Amino acid sequence: MVNWKDHSLLWNQAMIQVMDVRYNKMESKEQLRGYRLPSSAFIYSMYGSAQVWLDGNVNIVSRFHILHGGKGTHLDIEAEEEFAYFLILYKAALPQLCRRELQLLLERVHPFQLQYAFAPQYPIDLLDKAKQMLKEWEHSEALEKLHVKILFYQFVYDLLRQMYRQGIEASKPDLAAQVIRYLNDHYRETISLDSMAELLNYSPQYLSRKFKELTGRSPIDFLIRLRIDKAQELLVTTEATLQEVAASVGYPDLFYFSRMFKKYVGTAPGHYKKSMLIKEKVHDPANEGLKSSIVNRALQRYIDSGNENHYQYREGGEQLMFRKKKLSMAATVLLCAALLLSACGAGNTGNGGTSVPSPSQQSISEQAPAQTPAAAETTRSYTDTQGNVVDIPVHPKRIVMQGNIAGDFWALGIEPVGLDHRFIEGKETLYKQNNPAEDIGFPTNFEKVLSLDPDVIMLGYMMEKQYEEASKIAPVVVFDQAMPLKERLPVIADLIGKKEEAAQWLADYDRQAKAMWQDLLAQGKVKDGETAVVLIYYWDKSMYLMKKGGLADLLYQADGLKMDPAVEALHPLGDSPYISVTEEVMHDQLIGDHLFVLYPSNEDAKATFDELLKTPLWSALPQVKNNKVYFVDTKLNYTDALTSEQLLDELPKLIAQ
CATH class of the missing domain: 3.40.50.1980 (Nitrogenase molybdenum iron protein domain)
Known part of the structure; x- marks a missing residue:
């Protein structure tokens, strides 16, 4: 049940800023697709009828219907006949020095993010105020903008009073569904927790905590898994290069993409592609229907300027909302069916309930490697000599070592996959029982390192920006190769999981030296x-x-x-x-x-x-x-x-x- 007392308290305490007042008219069968509300908004229909989706939840709207959605809500409209409506965008925030109780109440209730749709009993007063707001908004003078704010408060007061009397229930948006939908639409772009929180009008801490409660993982972890899932599909179904695949899923840096891919899939992208192509040699008709998604579709965005006035535009630069004509009745039927299925998958927003992920969302979760307890035991946190804290394998198998102490690894029975050959040239007799690793060159050739698919990179010394470059490929550990052998070998042994072997080697060495x-x-x-x-x-x-x-x-x-x-x-x-x-x-x-x-x-x-x-x-x-x-x-x-x-x-x- 909506606690109207709490709602009224927050509306009364909030600082309100009207961001924009618009009047839009759509022709019969015209569509608005993929408009993401840049701030909280009221939609008030003046005449006509349409289907309006808020985050995939459909509402059949006719004249004098009011809808509300919070910042970041995904809006789609399909006009059944000529359809006209007002769009009133506003921003609400509590003062920074308000009581802690109000901040907690805002997190719990957040009336400015609620979603609802209903037909008011007394629509004419609301219509008059919407018309006056539009008229005054078209003037640039500060006095008229102040009048718009006064009219907006009157509009909200009348609206909330009618909702209370009619027993209208508002629902909290499904936060997880909002985030998942946004990530599915924008995974190719640069995304941060802060940017998502700003978009959906939550604090980053709250967004991360609630999303993890609902899905079991953090938003950024979900994004990484989504990108890797898309990359796996592209690697198998297209002839795109690794660089093209990386860029198409949001990783312009190939080294970093390869590291993330290996972390979540267990193998490097190149190896994955080869292994899957071998499996696909057996004809599978089901694969014929897969299409490449490497070409970006046209995305609609909004500009966030300093005064927070937001305007939609297409990549070509056209302002306001992107509209397109309906091509055919068959296309409409398919589109509506898809959206209705998406709405069912996203869950019922009534009564503040949480949603059940759609089949596509479930496949993302299921295909991503889960962090099981057994998997967690394969890595551990390590602090190197530079104070860097990094997760490394408990027993690394593919080690690239930059430095001159390769013999430490060989003495402990470990064969690195990559070394600087300057330090082993001319030592064929010394290392005749070993198979020297591939040459990583000097300065270190990080493209070569990437091709070696390491699970850890060890730096005995560092040159400028090397740590940053190496970290994009695999976990990096820095150590001081100039330490005396008796101090250094235990460090190396700890890194590669050979503590007992190192202790035994040092004991044997001391015994043999004493005997000598x-x-x-x-x-x-x-x-x-x-x-x-x-x-x-x-x-x-x-x-x-x-x-x-x-x-x-x-x-x-x-x-x-x-x-x-x-x-x-x-x-x-x-x-x-x-x-x-x-x-x-x-x-x-x-x-x-x-x-x-x-x-x-x-x-x-x-x-x-x-x-x-x-x-x-x-x-x-x-x-x-x-x-x-x-x-x-x-x-x-x-x-x-x-x-x-x-x-x-x-x-x-x-x-x-």
Whole structure:
């Protein structure tokens, strides 16, 4: 039952703004289709008869009938004979500082969004006020606009009084049906929760909460599933490219479309199309009737200007309402039948009841993959080293890794699908038991990454805008690849679901390293308390002292060689892990019983390094005189687990030479 006391209270407290007053005349059999009310509105028929649909619910209207619909209501009219009516558009809102009780009452009752249609007992007074409003509205002076507002209040007062006396029941619009209809009509466009809430005259929070109560999912989730459903149809029934399909369902960004598609369907769009085409090789007559919807039909919209005066237009620019002549009686019968079926599917709006989704709406819900408890357990929330919170698979299968620690994955029995091959070139012997992943290039080629269909992308370092680009394809996790192996491997293992394997690998590594140093001590190759220093040499003759990472980490283990206090006191400039060394200061910085030299095994580096070996400064180094210099290929200086294992095997051989 309508509580007229509540309605009167809200009308009395609301700030009212008349947005437009129009008079429209339609010829016999003329149609108005797809007009969405830009604000709350009264429709008052002057003469003639027509069928009028409010959100798909049909009303048979003759002279002196009044209809009301809220902002966002979908209006269709079909004139049975010449039909004339007034359209009075208005906006109502409570003052911002009104009592909380009124705000709650507005959410519960919202008289400005109600839908109703009836024939008043005393229509002439209402007709006179509508005519006066139209006459005054045609003047631009502020005084006449004030008079329109006064007349509007009188119109509403008389209308509500007659509704009360006649026992007219108003019904709340089916919010879920309104949203679903809007999304079906506009899924190709950019849509946000805020824009839908504004269109339907609700707060975003209320719209989202009520829609989820009625459908079990959020409006945006419903939109995504609807778009993916449409995309699946296009992929199977057209020859459109992935970019064309993406754009036609509202995703101009192909990377983001592919990520959404995979999330909801379980496979990339290209793979889906191929698999479905294989299935469709068996002739199915039912598929012959499917038509492509990739070409946008003409959509009707309204302009929302700063003063909130709204005008309908077609894509060609024609203002006011879009009309078209009825082509045939058969077309009308089919159209009416479709609309009546839609109305039945949308549910009865009487008594504020909620609706049952139409068959087309149900198919959307049923075809979209539901988030079952079992499915929910396949992902988890993860916070990376940059503070980004992202949902990642519990056990990712297709990993793209940007960085130089691929050996961490291989040591744990995981084969990435994409890597930067710069970091594995020339290491065929090191990775001979593995099948290197495809090359993602440098800078990272994200089209290539997209083609690999990853379920997670791991970034050991980041370049400008890379996180944004990668996030359009798959969940992205950022980590610091420069962390020491013992700190980094548990992080990697946690990401890929290999915690136990990582713990076991580290325990085995420590045991083997300890055994190696004990063997070297027993053989007399090193002595207890001896020191070591690490120099890295580049082809351009630049030299750096290394205190950590790769080879240094293994040398300076608890059971290994020590770092001289003079070397320990040296510190790099800035964030660099390296300390610059020149020929002039070699004797002051390269202090240690053993000198380990890292240099690239290429011709340029070898040529310049040979020049250094011939200098008196080099020959005078204590380690050179004592034959305690060891040359190590820089390929063995990576900090990943697999390289560390290889270095563990090679180091005793180097020292024994």
